[in-house]
Amino acid sequence: MKMNWRKAVALFAMTPVWFAEPGRWAMAQDVSARFDHRGQCVGDRNGDGQVTIDELVAGVNNILDGCGYTPVEIRFAGHVGDEPFHCGATYPNVGRNLGEFTPSDFRFYISNIRLITPDDREIPVLLEQDGMWQLEDIALLDFENKTSPCVNGTVQTNDTVRGRVAPGTYNGIRFVLGVPFRRNHGDASVAPAPLSLTAMFWSWQAGYKFLRVDTALDGYRIHVGSTGCYYAQPGVVGGCARPNRADIVLRPFSPQDDVIVADLAALLADSDLGQNEEGTPPGCMSDPGDDDCDALFRNLGVDFASGQPVAALQRFFRVMQRQ
Amino acid sequence: MRVIGIEKRRPLYFLLVGLLVYPVQALYGTEAQMPYVLELPTGFPKPKVPPDNALSIEKIALGRFLFYDRRLSGNQSQACASCHQQALAFTDGRARAVGSTGEVHPRSAMSLTNVAYATALGWANPLLDSLERQVLVPLFNERPVELGLTGKEEEAFDRLRTDLRYQRMFAEAFPDQRDPFTLGNVVKAIASFERTLISGNTPYDRYVQGLDDHALSEEAFFGGRLFFSERLECFHCHGGFNFTASVTHEGNPFDETSFQNNGLYNIDGRGSYPPDNTGLFEITHIPSDMGRFKAPTLRNLSYTAPYMHDGSIATLEEVIDHYAAGGRTIHSGPYAGDGSKNPYKSNFVRGFVLTEEEKQQLLAFLRSLDDPEFVTNPRFSDPFEPWACVADCNYDRTVTVDELVRAVGLALGISPLAVCLPADPSGEGDSTIDELLQGVQALLAGCQGTPGMTRP
Structure with missing residues (x-):
């Protein structure tokens, strides 16, 4: 990292400004402010316990030039097999019994999105806070457009996650299918978008549906979310017996060249759409007693008995080259 | 005019x-936005109110309209009040409630009598710990559909926005908001109205508060002795001022909830309940929670038949017979089984023997918990x-x-x-x-x- 004379002058000129600002000096004296949220010494990039001039210069460059993140767009596509998802379209040969399938909703939350480098490092994607589809590290993908029979839906659709990431080479992606625990159990009635969509509320479980798929004709519905949740203290959920969050790893994947296909035919490949476990709701609403969920959860990459992710099992998402 | x-x-x-x-x-x-103090019967503690939803007369009045407003259902056919009718102590008289699309609920509509004191709302859901959380369930539930507002709430709010009265009432209940027609405000207002549904003007209350020594008949008095006896054990789950153990109030740091299996079913001899009505088990997944439901308040029982979480007992006489037998035996059909041998049954449901006279005394006591004023009070009635x-x-x-x-x-x-x-x-x-x-x-x-x- 080179320090040119312009930057040196600029830095020198900034010094009195820095000291003059009230409170700054006190903050610098605050020992905790000298460590980042992981407990690492601020400015110690290589983690050797000291801040070198080179590391300081990198920080100065970030002050003067901005951090130099590169924008990244991660494209998704809702599919039923090889066909794109459309509200009300009828798809043949879906499920174990190769029946007809007419979806009427298709939405899911993903979170904690990371791009993977060739040397297996996971670099977080910082999501654009757009006030609509993305909140903190959570994004809603929405393939329905409220046309019949998707009557509970929204006109707006979203197939793209937008954010920024440290520049580099990436050949994989990892994300969680679901709302993170810290955001899953708040007051939904006043939650900001995209946690404000009532179709994704799962109020009787004090959480959200992570994945919602409805069908038009036979009432077969898929609602995946955390179950077995309990309060640790009044009003504060302490945990859930079955988190039911899938951990998705896709490799190889190039954010520029590829699209992530979420395929309902693959999700339902081992389910029998014509059959339903007696005494349970049609489809799978994550109820531990509903055997209809077993095959479906496996294809999501979640062990149904424990609610824990088994990334290797998942078949719901796959990578396809952009057209 | x-x-x-x-x-x-x-x-x-x-x-x-x-x-x-x-x-x-x-x-x-x-007068606007004055803090509202609930009028409580003698001997009643103050209910807990969430700090972000203090009671006000504006919210209570708005909530009363919303509670009775059919425009708050997806197809505009039902309001909260459709299943919670004042004349029936805010129940619907059905064994199982029917939603706005005709779907039958597995459970019976619960009475809203003194719901401000409840620690867990609904029959068996410890997660619904406030009226504000609970309101979302009937509005948006899809299993079964109740009011059927899922994804349609903005359309419903648009219907309310055109109403001149609501324009004024929303603005007065939630001042200084650019657009007060929000889900959060609807929820807060309905919860505020529900907190005012206090019932404590009964012969029993007048007697125990010393207001009227003759309020209880002699028959009811002896029935009360039976009710509070270790022989019948009723009071363990249905005790206290609200005749339920699932109760809290201001100043009480504990929010106790009593969920009990009372031996209604035992389908496989291993304690199973019908698959659409497994009780607390449905939420916790803990096997011993099978068939555990909340012990509801016994106030206003005369108005709230039929009884139990699934309305499967028609009359109070049969309810007493059920507890006397220590559980229910179903002889045939898919739910056949001896409920009295349910392994998860409460220790207090042991059975007892009553003479016919004692049974009538117990019934008289239970009826002394009826509050005719509550079911006719114009403050709780349909404001439309x-x-x-x-x-x-x-x-x-x-x-x-x-x-x-x-x-x-x-x-x-x-x-x-x-x-x-x-x-x-x-x-x-x-x-x-x-x-x-x-x-x-x-x-x-x-x-x-x-x-x-x-x-x-």
Whole structure:
């Protein structure tokens, strides 16, 4: 990292400004402010316990030039097999019994999105806070457009996650299918978008549906979310017996060249759409007693008995080259 | 609206109304957003109220309208009040409730009697720990569909926005908000109204508070002894001022909830309940929670038949027979089994023997917990049916000068609509001069006819 004379002058000129600002000096004296949220010494990039001039210069460059993140767009596509998802379209040969399938909703939350480098490092994607589809590290993908029979839906659709990431080479992606625990159990009635969509509320479980798929004709519905949740203290959920969050790893994947296909035919490949476990709701609403969920959860990459992710099992998402 | 006799004396009435303006401004200018204190029966503790939803008269009045408003369902066919009818102590008289799309709920609509004190709302869901959380379930539940508002709430709010009365009431309940027609506000208002559904004016209450030594019949008195006996064990789960162990109140740091298996089913001999009604197990997944449901309040039982979480017992007599037998035996059909041998059954459901006389005494005691005033109180009634006595703010069937002053304050926009809903029988969110004149007439001549919940 080179320090040119312009930057040196600029830095020198900034010094009195820095000291003059009230409170700054006190903050610098605050020992905790000298460590980042992981407990690492601020400015110690290589983690050797000291801040070198080179590391300081990198920080100065970030002050003067901005951090130099590169924008990244991660494209998704809702599919039923090889066909794109459309509200009300009828798809043949879906499920174990190769029946007809007419979806009427298709939405899911993903979170904690990371791009993977060739040397297996996971670099977080910082999501654009757009006030609509993305909140903190959570994004809603929405393939329905409220046309019949998707009557509970929204006109707006979203197939793209937008954010920024440290520049580099990436050949994989990892994300969680679901709302993170810290955001899953708040007051939904006043939650900001995209946690404000009532179709994704799962109020009787004090959480959200992570994945919602409805069908038009036979009432077969898929609602995946955390179950077995309990309060640790009044009003504060302490945990859930079955988190039911899938951990998705896709490799190889190039954010520029590829699209992530979420395929309902693959999700339902081992389910029998014509059959339903007696005494349970049609489809799978994550109820531990509903055997209809077993095959479906496996294809999501979640062990149904424990609610824990088994990334290797998942078949719901796959990578396809952009057209 | 025209009232005979008003026309020719109009100037006089105008003068009277005009004279009321001054005291209105002096006395009621600051009435808006006053903290509201619930009127509680003697011996009742204060209910807990969430810090972000303090009670106000504006929220309570708005919540009352929303509770009765069919526009809050997806197909506009049902309101909260469809399954929670005042005359039935806010139940629906059905074994299992029916939602707005005709789907049958696995459970019976619960009474809202004293719901402000409940620690867990619904029959078996410890996660629903506040009315604010609970309200979302009937609005948006899809399994089964209840009000069926999922994804359609903005359409519903648009329906409310066009209503002049709501324009005023939302703004007064939630001042300083750019658009108060939000889900959060709807939820807060309905919860506030529900917190006012307090019932404690029963023969039992008058007796134990020492207000009337003769309030309880001798039969009911001895029935009470049975109820509170270790022989019958009723009071363990149905004790306290609200006759349920799932109760809390202000100043009580503990939120106890009592979920019990009372031996209604035992399908496989291993304790199973019908698959659509497994109780607490459905939420916790813990095997021993199979068949555990909340012990509900026993107040107003005469109005809330049929009984149990699935309405499977029709009468109070049969309920007593069920507990006397220590559980229910179903001899045939898919749910056949000996409930008394359910391995998860509460220790208190052990069975007992009662003489016919004792049974009648117990029934008399249970009926002494009925509160006829609660099921007819106009404050809890459908506000879309105008109160026939115009400007009778407190629903006591007489109009006083004080009430007329309130009505004028409302017409001037000084007081919120909530201070006197009967001053706006036409429902346009204001008290018009015609309505005020009707109020003046009621003040001078008394309320005409038989005031009640009929259109004037």
